[in-house]
Amino acid sequence: MEIPAIVGAGLVVIGVGMGIGRIGGSAMEAIARQPEAYGKIQTAMLIAAALIEGIGFAALFAV
Amino acid sequence: MLSASNETQGTDKKAEIKAYITHHLQDSYDFSLTSYTDQQGVHHYVGFPLPIILWDNGLKVFSSSKFHHGESVAEVDGAFYAIEHNKIYKTDEAGTINYDEQHHPANPKPLDLSITKSVVMIFITGLLMFFLFRSLARSYASNRGVASGAGRFFEPIVLYIRDDIAIPNIGEKHYKRYMSYLLTIFFFIWFLNIFGLTPLGVNVTGNIAITFSLALLTFLITNLTGNKNYWKHIFWMPGVPIPMKIILAPIELLGVFIKPFSLLIRLYANMQAGHIVLMSLIGLMFIFKSWLGSTLSFGLAFAISLIEVLVALLQAYIFTMLSALYFGFAVEEHHEEAH
Numbered sequence: 001m002e003i004p005a006i007v008g009a010g011l012v013v014i015g016v017g018m019g020i021g022r023i024g025g026s027a028m029e030a031i032a033r034q035p036e037a038y039g040k041i042q043t044a045m046l047i048a049a050a051l052i053e054g055i056g057f058a059a060l061f062a063v
Numbered sequence: 064m065l066s067a068s069n070e071t072q073g074t075d076k077k078a079e080i081k082a083y084i085t086h087h088l089q090d091s092y093d094f095s096l097t098s099y100t101d102q103q104g105v106h107h108y109v110g111f112p113l114p115i116i117l118w119d120n121g122l123k124v125f126s127s128s129k130f131h132h133g134e135s136v137a138e139v140d141g142a143f144y145a146i147e148h149n150k151i152y153k154t155d156e157a158g159t160i161n162y163d164e165q166h167h168p169a170n171p172k173p174l175d176l177s178i179t180k181s182v183v184m185i186f187i188t189g190l191l192m193f194f195l196f197r198s199l200a201r202s203y204a205s206n207r208g209v210a211s212g213a214g215r216f217f218e219p220i221v222l223y224i225r226d227d228i229a230i231p232n233i234g235e236k237h238y239k240r241y242m243s244y245l246l247t248i249f250f251f252i253w254f255l256n257i258f259g260l261t262p263l264g265v266n267v268t269g270n271i272a273i274t275f276s277l278a279l280l281t282f283l284i285t286n287l288t289g290n291k292n293y294w295k296h297i298f299w300m301p302g303v304p305i306p307m308k309i310i311l312a313p314i315e316l317l318g319v320f321i322k323p324f325s326l327l328i329r330l331y332a333n334m335q336a337g338h339i340v341l342m343s344l345i346g347l348m349f350i351f352k353s354w355l356g357s358t359l360s361f362g363l364a365f366a367i368s369l370i371e372v373l374v375a376l377l378q379a380y381i382f383t384m385l386s387a388l389y390f391g392f393a394v395e396e397h398h399e400e401a402h
Binding site: 043046047050051053054055057058060061 | 227325328329332333336377378380381384385
């Protein structure tokens with residue numbers, strides 16, 4: 001029951017959530033503007049999300 | 064009184080589930096599928112033992128059934144070995160383990176080359192991939208350019224990897240050199256991730272040694288096939304003033320190591336965390352023991368396992384994509400700066 005560890009893990013999740021949420025939001029807007037580019041936008045969104053998630057997991061494991 | 068006994072039962076259950084999850088996540092020296100305790104209280108194991116290969120002043124090969132699931136000391140040619148926390152230590156006849164200050168065992172460890180459960184799964188996956196893709200390749204010759212058989216499902220995926228992962232990142236000139244590696248790691252990681260979700264209880268990609276080896280391969284291939292432009296970009300970045308070049312060089316050098324390291328951590332953490340969450344939810348079913356709680360946690364566990372199937376494919380795709388990106392950096396030609 002280490003409070004600093006729990007708080008740290010919560011902060012990491014907030015950061016990751018905000019980051020991926022922003023990426024998802026911009027991806028949605030971009031798809032709305034140009035529906036034909038759906039495939040490329042989805043690919044780029046997944047890559048960026050995976051990079052952020054990688055950092056998030058590394059931090060969670062350290063915590 | 065009743066509530067107190069329920070609470071002790073609760074904590075025992077939690078500790079039991081935790082021990083079960085830890086056992087499930089680790090590699091093991093025998094392929095045990097399940098175990099049960101019958102009415103006489105005797106513990107039965109369903110599974111088969113695997114060979115243990117040790118190098119300890121000589122090659123020692125024996126079956127892991129000598130350990131009796133970690134309970135007894137194995138004697139081979141006069142030397143005694145015991146398993147503690149899933150590692151083999153050299154010990155004496157009574158099986159004493161000497162602990163040092165941090166409560167880690169201080170016995171000498173022989174060099175362990177055993178065929179463990181993960182190694183068996185890697186062999187099976189390798190054979191599966193070999194036969195699957197060999198039949199696909201052969202069907203092209205016998206069917207005049209049209210794929211047939213079980214490999215038909217993988218043809219669009221192979222083409223996708225070539226057209227949308229390899230060529231955009233590596234370029235038309237050099238992509239063929241790397242295609243075999245990219246295809247191999249994509250299907251290897253994907254199949255192993257899916258195997259991890261089956262009830263067989265294997266956890267291969269959640270093992271940091273295995274993801275370390277895959278990331279090491281990407282690292283070696285990137286740096287051994289890097290051309291002069293690649294190394295120039297690391298140590299003496301063109302197009303920036305000299306003080307910046309000196310600052311950038313150590314950062315870029317760190318980046319050479321950190322990029323494959325992030326590949327390693329991403330795959331390991333995703334798979335490990337997925338397994339832990341899934342098994343904790345299933346264990347939650349047993350802690351609740353009520354109609355509503357167990358049903359809800361079952362539903363949640365089911366939904367999460369569907370997401371895990373998606374994550375299996377996604378992680379394989381991301382690993383392959385980023386490896387292709389790093390290979391693209393390694394073979395990038397020099398662009399003239401547009402002024």
